[in-house]
Amino acid sequence: MHNLISLFIEQIKETTWVQWLAVALGVAEVLLARVNNIWLYPAGILGTSIAIYLLLDVGLYAESILNGYYVVMSxxxxxxWLKKKNEPPVKISWQTKNEWIISLTICVVGWVFFYVLLKNLPAKYFTPSNVPVWDALISSTAWAGMWLLARRKIENWAFLNVSNLFAIPILFYKHLPMFALLTIFLFIIAIFGYFDWAKTEKQESGSKS
Known part of the structure; x- marks a missing residue:
């Protein structure tokens, strides 16, 4: 236990200002997402752009691609969310049957795609991934979660938390302690976000009846 604490402290000391900035933007993004504030997107775009560089540097290639996807989806x-000026705002809602099929398909197909990609990356250009199964799983579930977040679906929090759960030990393993702590924070916030969005959806549905 003492060795783990010492290792963690050493990793914190080695954390660069770039990592701190990416983490700060990540915290801002999730807090804004929890309160349903559109400013989560500019914060997310900047933070994930920085994360792409950092994740490539430690060989988490699927998560790097994932962060590129985050930028696009943001x-x-x-x-x-903005839509046209005279249109009503996009409401928080639960997934439809078709959306469940799409989100689960993203998870399964994404997992297979990333795993095959990571196992066959040309060694000439990249250092082979030593955690292809977990890197692929983290990325594929987060892909589905981000798609649902963009459409304001409550289940986005559940998909993102599956990704967070597996990402935490991998980030510590890759010597990115601040990213790991950010992910723990995101995991906790996502639990509250799920119930907050569910409460909002119930109130809005009740007001229509």
């Missing part, structure tokens, strides 16, 4: 989500 832009999509920003536009989707």
């Amino acid at each position: 832009v999509y989500g920003w536009i989707y």
Whole structure:
């Protein structure tokens, strides 16, 4: 236990200001997401752009691709939330049957795709991943969660938390302690976010009846 604490302290000391900035933006993004504030997207775009560089540096290639997807989905989500001036805002809601099929398909197909990709990355250009199964799982479940977040679906929090749960030990293993602590924070916030969004959806549904 003492050795683990010492290792953690040493990793914190080695944390760069770039990692601190990425973590700060990640915290801002999730807090804004919890209160359903559209400013989560610009914070997320900047934070994930920085994370791409950091994750590539430690060989988490699927998570790097995932963060590129985060940037794209953040832009999509920003536009989707804004919509046209005279249209009603996008409401929080539960997934439909078709959306469940799509989100689960993203998870399964994404997991297989990332695993095959990571196992066959050309060694000439990349250092082979030593955690391809977990890297692929973390990324595929988060892909589905981000798609649902962009559409304001309550289940996004559950999918993102599956990703968070597996990401925490991997990030410690890859000597990214601040990212690991951020992920623990995201995991906790996502639990509250799920219940907050469910409460909001219930109130909005009740007001229509």
